[in-house]
Amino acid sequence: MNSLAPTVFPAFATAPVAPVLAVTQGDPAGIGPEIIAKAFRDVPALMRGCIAVGDVATLRRAAACIRRSGEPDLPVAVIESVSEALDMPARCLPVLPLPGLPGPLPWGQISAEAGRAAADCVEWAARAALRGEIAGLVTAPLHKEALAAAGIAYPGHTELLQAEAAAHQGVGMDAMPVRMMLASDELRTVLVSIHVSLREAIAAVTFDNVVQTVQITHAALELSLGRSPRIAVAGLNPHAGEGGLFGREELEIIAPAVAQLRDQGLDVHGPLPPDTVFMRARSTSDWPGEFDVVVAMYHDQGLIPVKYLGVDKGVNVTLGLPLVRTSPDHGTAFDIAGKGVADASSLIEAVRMARQLAG
Numbered sequence: 001m002n003s004l005a006p007t008v009f010p011a012f013a014t015a016p017v018a019p020v021l022a023v024t025q026g027d028p029a030g031i032g033p034e035i036i037a038k039a040f041r042d043v044p045a046l047m048r049g050c051i052a053v054g055d056v057a058t059l060r061r062a063a064a065c066i067r068r069s070g071e072p073d074l075p076v077a078v079i080e081s082v083s084e085a086l087d088m089p090a091r092c093l094p095v096l097p098l099p100g101l102p103g104p105l106p107w108g109q110i111s112a113e114a115g116r117a118a119a120d121c122v123e124w125a126a127r128a129a130l131r132g133e134i135a136g137l138v139t140a141p142l143h144k145e146a147l148a149a150a151g152i153a154y155p156g157h158t159e160l161l162q163a164e165a166a167a168h169q170g171v172g173m174d175a176m177p178v179r180m181m182l183a184s185d186e187l188r189t190v191l192v193s194i195h196v197s198l199r200e201a202i203a204a205v206t207f208d209n210v211v212q213t214v215q216i217t218h219a220a221l222e223l224s225l226g227r228s229p230r231i232a233v234a235g236l237n238p239h240a241g242e243g244g245l246f247g248r249e250e251l252e253i254i255a256p257a258v259a260q261l262r263d264q265g266l267d268v269h270g271p272l273p274p275d276t277v278f279m280r281a282r283s284t285s286d287w288p289g290e291f292d293v294v295v296a297m298y299h300d301q302g303l304i305p306v307k308y309l310g311v312d313k314g315v316n317v318t319l320g321l322p323l324v325r326t327s328p329d330h331g332t333a334f335d336i337a338g339k340g341v342a343d344a345s346s347l348i349e350a351v352r353m354a355r356q357l358a359g
Helices: 032-042 056-065 082-087 112-130 144-149 157-169 198-203 207-225 249-263 277-281 299-308 345-358
Strands: 021-024 050-054 076-078 093-097 136-139 179-183 188-191 231-234 268-272 293-296 315-319 325-328
Touching: 021 032, 021 112, 021 345, 032 050, 032 056, 032 093, 032 345, 050 056, 050 082, 050 112, 056 076, 056 093, 082 093, 112 136, 112 144, 112 157, 136 345, 157 315, 157 325, 179 207, 179 299, 188 207, 188 299, 207 231, 207 249, 207 293, 207 315, 231 249, 231 277, 249 268, 268 277, 277 293, 293 299, 315 345, 325 345
Parallel strands: 021 050, 021 136, 050 093, 076 093, 136 325, 188 293, 231 268, 231 293
Antiparallel strands: 179 188, 179 315, 315 325
16 A cells, blocks of 8 residues: 655744653553553564653553563563663563552543543643654643543544643744644544534534634645645535535635635635545555545544544644644443554554654
């Protein structure tokens, strides 16, 4: 299959960046810690220069749960500074422990403690990246209900990172617009709205939001591809509204936004029927795809096609931030947490893409 080029986006930080990636442990009751341990065990060359940020006992429990008969245990080393990562031997899991994190929590249970721990790790890594102390962060899955139970004001990673970046820049969140892109070797999609209800997502399909999403997407991919990206814009309604028969958002909002973007010189097409546009954009060994990316109107419209093609290949990239952030495209998988069977492929791809983005 043809590999889609990674997305690169402008970095506002000017401090020298250490070639270290931080991998946050995610929700300690989910599969995050064990897929981190699997990545350090199974792809040691890729993971050299990475550190895990979290609780040492939690990550040691994860290393124990993935133990394979006849193989040596994965060593878990405690480090005190980011720079120590560069001196770690291969096939060793270096952990930078954060003060105040709880020890191992019951597998598969939603709790405020777990939500707070996951958020603390993300906040530390974001601030370290914004200060130029690490090259970027890869976030293991957190649980949104646990995050809410902990009183975190933001519904997920994307919004939490947006708030950290805005505070670092001394601006409001409105001045730090970000978008979520899910990318695999076959398909990229960027979302107009992210973690809101479907009713709110429909209301978020405004002229300004569509224009801003395409502009952020264009800027990010233009740097990566070295050319103007071919951007498809999906409609909101079935058959892209069928000329107003199934809704007027395409006629009154999306088409005028696309027209303005084309007047700005962007290679944008749409609104296109959402039930076929992803097939047209898909890139395979036999078909290069008509578009480099699809801008989808809401979360499930854009993510279902990418995840259907393989959650082991999908990587979540946050566009518009002054830092590199990627993550696997799956959740905490509480039903299998602690069994040692979780697939680390998407996390491994997230680390690989973060390395590419960090240069």
